[in-house]
Amino acid sequence: MDKENMKIDDVIKRINELYKKSKEVGLDEAEKEEQQKLRRIYIDNVKRNFRAQLETVELKKRN
Template sequence: MDYANMKMDDVIKRINELYKKSKEEGLNEIEKEEQQILRRRYIDSVKSNFRAQLETVELKKKN
């Protein structure tokens, strides 16, 4: 599966599906690996968005 090009909504949906399954019946090794890849993709996206927001912030000088 091409995780890098998945829409973020789809990434979050799949993370939640895997979480629910892990609590109900457990995950196999492939699903555990997928879960980690998707979580990393989500975290990297949040960091990137936050970094982009910080770059647009301008400090105001005190008078």
Template sequence: MDYTKAPIDDVVKRINELYKKDKEEGLNAEEKEEQQKLRRRYIDNVKANFRVQLEGVELKKKQ
């Protein structure tokens, strides 16, 4: 599945699946690469959401 355009909930679900598999039996090289890409996608999403929130913040002067 192409997780670059997948909903973030699907990305998180797959990250958790790979984490569990890694702890139970380990990951092969392809799965480790997928895990890194998914984590990067998640982090980029968090950063983008944080930027949007910061852009919406308005400073108010004390009176």
């Protein structure tokens, strides 16, 4: 599956699956790399959403 086009809910679900597996049995190198890529996708999404929210904020003048 193309990780860049995954829904954010699916990204979070897979991050959690990999985290759980890392605590239970450990991850192989490919899974560690996948985990890092998914975390980057998640962080970038949070930043993008926060930036979009900030762009809608309007300053009001006080009297």
